[in-house]
Amino acid sequence: MGQLSGPTDPTADAHWEHQQPRKGFFTDTSVCIGCKACEVACKEWNHNPRDGNLELLGSSYDNTGSLGASTWRHVAFIEQGQDRITEARESGRALVNLGMPRIGPPGAAATAGPDLAQVDTTPPDTADFRWLMSSDVCKHCTHAGCLDVCPTGALFRTEFGTVVVQDDVCNGCGTCVAGCPFGVIERRSDGMVAVAAQREEQHAEHAAVPNAGVAQKCTLCYDRLVADETPACAKACPTTSIKFGNHDDMVETARERVAGLHAQGLTEARLYGANELDGVGGTGSVFLLLDEPEVYGLPPDPRVPTADLPRMYRRAGMAVAGMVAAAAVAFLGGRA
Amino acid sequence: MTHSEFDSFRPPEPTRRRRPAGKRGTGRRDSGDGSREMPMVPEPEFTSYYGRPVVKPAPWGDEVAAYLFLGGVAAGSALLGLGGQLTRRPTLRRNARLSALTAVSLGAVALVKDLGRPERFLNMLRTIKVTSPMSVGSWILSAFSVGAAVPAVAEIDRMSGARLPLGPLRTVLQTVEGPAGFGAAFFAGPLAAYTAVLLGDTATPTWNAAHEELPFVFVSSAALASAGLAMITTPVHEAGPARNLAILGVVGDVVAMRVMEHRMDPVAAEPLHQGKAGAMLKWSERLAAAGGLGTLLGGRNRAVAAASGLALLAASALTRFGVFEAGQSSARDPRYTIEPQKNRLAARRAAGITGDSITTAR
Ligand code: SF4
Ligand code: SF4
Numbered sequence: 001m002g003q004l005s006g007p008t009d010p011t012a013d014a015h016w017e018h019q020q021p022r023k024g025f026f027t028d029t030s031v032c033i034g035c036k037a038c039e040v041a042c043k044e045w046n047h048n049p050r051d052g053n054l055e056l057l058g059s060s061y062d063n064t065g066s067l068g069a070s071t072w073r074h075v076a077f078i079e080q081g082q083d084r085i086t087e088a089r090e091s092g093r094a095l096v097n098l099g100m101p102r103i104g105p106p107g108a109a110a111t112a113g114p115d116l117a118q119v120d121t122t123p124p125d126t127a128d129f130r131w132l133m134s135s136d137v138c139k140h141c142t143h144a145g146c147l148d149v150c151p152t153g154a155l156f157r158t159e160f161g162t163v164v165v166q167d168d169v170c171n172g173c174g175t176c177v178a179g180c181p182f183g184v185i186e187r188r189s190d191g192m193v194a195v196a197a198q199r200e201e202q203h204a205e206h207a208a209v210p211n212a213g214v215a216q217k218c219t220l221c222y223d224r225l226v227a228d229e230t231p232a233c234a235k236a237c238p239t240t241s242i243k244f245g246n247h248d249d250m251v252e253t254a255r256e257r258v259a260g261l262h263a264q265g266l267t268e269a270r271l272y273g274a275n276e277l278d279g280v281g282g283t284g285s286v287f288l289l290l291d292e293p294e295v296y297g298l299p300p301d302p303r304v305p306t307a308d309l310p311r312m313y314r315r316a317g318m319a320v321a322g323m324v325a326a327a328a329v330a331f332l333g334g335r336a
Numbered sequence: 337m338t339h340s341e342f343d344s345f346r347p348p349e350p351t352r353r354r355r356p357a358g359k360r361g362t363g364r365r366d367s368g369d370g371s372r373e374m375p376m377v378p379e380p381e382f383t384s385y386y387g388r389p390v391v392k393p394a395p396w397g398d399e400v401a402a403y404l405f406l407g408g409v410a411a412g413s414a415l416l417g418l419g420g421q422l423t424r425r426p427t428l429r430r431n432a433r434l435s436a437l438t439a440v441s442l443g444a445v446a447l448v449k450d451l452g453r454p455e456r457f458l459n460m461l462r463t464i465k466v467t468s469p470m471s472v473g474s475w476i477l478s479a480f481s482v483g484a485a486v487p488a489v490a491e492i493d494r495m496s497g498a499r500l501p502l503g504p505l506r507t508v509l510q511t512v513e514g515p516a517g518f519g520a521a522f523f524a525g526p527l528a529a530y531t532a533v534l535l536g537d538t539a540t541p542t543w544n545a546a547h548e549e550l551p552f553v554f555v556s557s558a559a560l561a562s563a564g565l566a567m568i569t570t571p572v573h574e575a576g577p578a579r580n581l582a583i584l585g586v587v588g589d590v591v592a593m594r595v596m597e598h599r600m601d602p603v604a605a606e607p608l609h610q611g612k613a614g615a616m617l618k619w620s621e622r623l624a625a626a627g628g629l630g631t632l633l634g635g636r637n638r639a640v641a642a643a644s645g646l647a648l649l650a651a652s653a654l655t656r657f658g659v660f661e662a663g664q665s666s667a668r669d670p671r672y673t674i675e676p677q678k679n680r681l682a683a684r685r686a687a688g689i690t691g692d693s694i695t696t697a698r
Contacts, residue, residue, distance in 0.1 A: 004467070059386040066388055076385060096697040098690045145539055151471035152459040171459045172452015175470045178394035178538035178667070187395045187452045213452030255698050262697070271696050278694040293695055294674045297385030301677035302694060305537045305544055306467055312533045312547050319532070319551035320525030326559055326588070327415040330580035331423055 005307035007276035010142050014157035022161030023225060024247035024284040025234065026254045027135055029296075030261060030269060032241040034061060034133035038073040041236035045221065046072065049188075049209045060131075066297065067136055069188035072218035073233050076296050078132040085130055088268040088291040095270055096262065134296050135233070135242060138163070138184045138218035139273060140284030141304065146176035146185045146217075148306040154215070161247065162220040162284060172213040181280065181302035185217040220284070247284055254286045266290075272298060279303030382678070384670040391539045393667035399446040401660035404531050405561065405653045406443035407477070408554065410436045411528035412562020412581070414484055418521035419577055421487075421514065428578065430491045431569040435562070436520060437488035440481050440527075447477075469534040476526045483520030487513045528558035535663060541673050542666035545604035546659075549596030553659070556592055557652045560585030564627060564648030567641045579635040582648055586628030589655065590621060601676045604666060613662035620654035623647045 003013070011019050042048065051070040057063045060077035067074045080088075144163045147155040154170035157163060165185075176185050190212040221231035229235075234244035243253060251274050261269035268290045273283030279302050293300050384390070394400075413436035420429030448457045460474040490513040493500045502509060532554040536547025543550070563582035567575050597605050607613055627647035634640030666672040681693060 057386075062386075078385070092697070095695065098685065098697070148467040149470060149537060151463075151465060151468045151474055152456075153463040153465065154459070169456075169459060169462070170453070171456035172395075173460070173470060174395040174450075174452065175468065175534075175538075177392050178396075178540050178543075181391065181539040183389060183391040183539075186392055215452075258698055271698065273694055275692070275694060275696045277692045279692070280694070283694075289695070292383065294383050294390070294670075294678070295385065297388060297390060297670075299390050299673055299677055300695070301681040302539070305539055308547060309467060309469075309533070309537055312469075312536050312551075315548055316526075316529040316533050316551040319529045319555045322552065322588070323411075323525045323528060323555040323559055324415070326584040327412075327419060327577075327581060330563075330577040330584060331419040333580055 004148070004309060005143055005279075005281060005304060007281055008142060009161075010144075010157055010281075011159060011161040016157075016159045018159060020159045020161075022247040022284065023220060023244070024140060024161075024250045024286065025137060025220075025231075026243040026245075026250040026286045026288070027137065028241050028243065028254070028257055028288045029132065029134040030257075030266075030288055030290060031239045032075070032133040032135060033239055034075055034077055034131065035238060036064075036075050037236040037238060038135050038233035038242055039064060039071070039075055041232040042073045042218075043070075045224070045232035046219070047210060048072065048216075067138070067184050067186075067217075069186035069216040072137065072216075074136045076132070076134045076136060078134075078291075078295060080130050080132065080291070082128040084291070085128075085268070088295075091292055092266075092268040092270050096267060130290075132290055132295070134287070134289065135237075136296065136298070137233070137285050138220070139182055139280070140218075140220055141182075142276065142281030142283070143304040143306065144280075145179035145181050145304045145306060146215075148304065148309075149175045149179035151175060158222055158225075160220065160222075160225050162222065162225075163217075164219045164222050165215050165217060167211045167214050167216075170214045172215065174215070176215050179305060181299055181304060183299075185215050188212050188214055188216045250286055254288055258288055261288075279307070382671055382674050384674060387670060389668050390670045390673040391541070391667050393540065393664045394538065395452070396660075396664075397450055398657070399450040401657045402653075403443045403446045403450075404554070404656040404660065406439045406446065407531060408528050408558030408652060408656070409561045409565055409649075410439035410443060410480070410484065411524040412558045412560075412585075413439060413565065414480070414517075414520040414524040415559075416562060416566050416578060416581065417487065418517050420574075421517050423577070425574045425577075428566060428570045428574040430495070432562070432566055433484070433487045433491050433517070435565050435569065436484040437481075440477070440484055444477065444481065469530055469537050473527075473530040473534055476523050476530055480520055480523035480527045483516050483518075483523060486516035487520070525555065528555045535659070538663075539673075540663045540667045541601075541604045541676060542607045543659075543663040545600040545676065546596055548599060549592055550659070552592035553589060553596060553655065556585050556588030557655045558585075560589055560624060560627070560648045561652030564645035564652070567631065567635070567645035567648075572636050572638055572641055575635075575641065579631050579641070582631045582635075582644070583628055586624045586631075586648070589624050589651075593617075593621065593655075601679075603675045603679070604672055607662040607666040607669075607672065608658070610662075611665065613658045613665060616654045616658035616661065620651045620658055623651035623654065627651060 048070040051068055057065055060079050062077040064071055064074050140162045147163050152169055152171055154166045172187050174187050188211055190209055224231055230244050234242045254271050254274055258269050258271050270289055272287040272289050272293055274286045276282035413432045417429055417432035420432055448454050451457055465471040490509050529551045532550035535543040536550050559581050563578045563585055566578035627644045630640055630644030
């Protein structure tokens with residue numbers, strides 16, 4: 001067993017004999033056009049059944065809603081006005097000025113980073129309105145809450161450093177659902193949600209929902225990776241907003257891209273998941289965001305719950321001792 | 337902003353209303369037309385993605401809450417059973433042993449029923465994984481069940497006048513029933529406490545924030561519930577230890593709950609005081625106090641003892657369902673995920689720790 005938190009190589013922790021370089025995504029939301037090709041490609045390749053009742057959710061052009069058992073890529077749409085753009089720019093600038101994370105000696109890092117105080121920050125093209133579009137996906141965390149708490153071993157770490165469910169092992173206990181700090185993995189329901197739409201009847205003969213009652217999430221197209229193929233979403237993305245490759249390269253690309261955007265005065269750009277010192281040890285899927293993470297439905301400071309597990313066990317041990325002592329006192333102590 | 341020759345036909349633009357700084361549901365249109373129904377808490381003071389939850393609530397039904405209760409009853413009963421065994425209280429011993437087996441069996445059935453694939457429940461014992469409280473708990477539950485079943489079957493055999501078709505196994509049973517009672521009591525504490533770790537080790541905001549004190553709440557609740565059950569089933573002259581345990585349990589429960597609410601993140605603690613969960617927890621405390629007082633003042637009266645026992649059982653059930661429900665509702669509302677996280681991130685930054693944020697500028 002590897003460590004429970006902090007920077008590490010998850011594949012080595014899982015004791016794979018033939019290690020592959022860790023694979024990952026870099027999702028650059030600044031070039032996403034919201035076409036949802038990734039959502040469609042993912043559904044097709046993975047034979048994921050329909051999610052929900054084809055409702056209009058009233059949330060811009062997003063009628064998918066969120067990641068779930070049958071939605072492994074989800075494109076978020078956010079409409080923002082002037083105020084919010086200014087705020088995003090400010091919060092991004094504050095982040096830059098924090099100079100984090102520090103790599104190497106603090107002095108060197110401070111001089112290496114661009115000093116954005118002097119940069120001309122005249123907004124290049126967004127005037128008083130903007131769309132944010134972001135294709136969300138499982139983060140394939142370095143310390144994956146879902147994997148840690150799975151009692152059956154259905155969830156496992158692949159040789160590519162990704163996190164995958166074995167459909168034939170999972171018994172649907174649902175522990176992983178609560179264990180994921182990003183709200184990604186979900187137990188697939190049997191799809192018996194009734195709707196009165198005619199569409200429903202058209203599709204009535206469709207095969208039964210596969211893997212019902214079992215936890216489901218993005219596999220980073222494990223079946224394609226073993227065949228040396230690119231995951232379906234990255235392959236389908238027309239703008240290369242979704243990039244796929246070795247995790248190290250992805251992080252490097254992300255760092256270059258965010259530096260480039262900063263140099264253009266887009267201080268709102270920031271990375272999400274590229275820091276191996278964060279609460280989940282860094283994510284396999286790195287994102288470039290243009291606003292605070294919670295705007296996209298991402299947690300602002302996720303922490304893998306298992307990081308505190310040794311402490312929880314110790315507290316539980318103390319409680320057990322207390323209970324046994326109470327029982328002993330109840331029998332031995334006076335006035336019975 | 338586009339300009340076209342048709343601009344003059346547009347209705348006048350409403351003057352841009354600056355929304356108060358706090359209130360900004362992302363992308364929320366102020367001119368809602370009624371059909372846009374969004375699951376928003378009123379006036380959120382934080383940004384979220386259309387008010388949708390960030391983490392997902394565990395797909396657990398009331399069966400799991402019931403199991404939290406039944407597992408506690410079983411655990412406490414096994415301890416009382418062992419005490420009865422060691423201090424020669426045959427009625428207390430018999431009743432506690434039977435209670436332990438009944439409670440643990442019902443609890444296990446509830447757990448299996450809640451699985452997405454109940455027929456695969458044995459996969460729980462496919463591996464031992466210390467990082468998974470569910471795995472550790474499954475093994476505790478299994479070991480406890482064996483330890484609880486043997487003495488309980490021996491009691492049933494005695495009650496039926498040795499009429500169970502056991503044959504030569506009867507001697508074996510009678511030899512191992514004592515040690516098995518020890519075994520059950522050994523796993524009793526872990527059985528009562530692991531469920532707290534199971535809930536604490538999740539991303540569900542209220543449960544996770546409660547992880548420091550929840551084990552103490554749960555073992556106290558287990559103690560008072562099992563003691564309450566013994567006070568109902570067992571005549572007062574043998575139920576003395578049960579009364580003692582009940583009082584200790586009540587004190588532990590009330591204190592641990594208070595300390596927990598005090599020490600956890602104030603935002604994440606809110607669901608413990610709101611709605612259904614809040615009502616259940618309030619009543620749980622009242623019933624625990626009433627049951628404890630009844631035990632203390634009138635526990636030697638059979639009727640009062642039984643009534644107090646009932647109050648204690650109800651108090652424990654309400655604690656479990658209340659904590660369970662509070663957690664589930666905290667997961668359904670993005671506020672409880674986002675606000676405590678933003679606060680702790682800001683606190684770390686204010687303290688000069690800037691290297692551990694998931695959001696970075698480079
Ligand atoms: S994002 Fe959630 S589901 Fe994906 S690896 Fe991390 S903990 Fe598991
Ligand atoms: S639902 Fe399946 S994958 Fe998730 S924790 Fe349970 S057994 Fe593991």
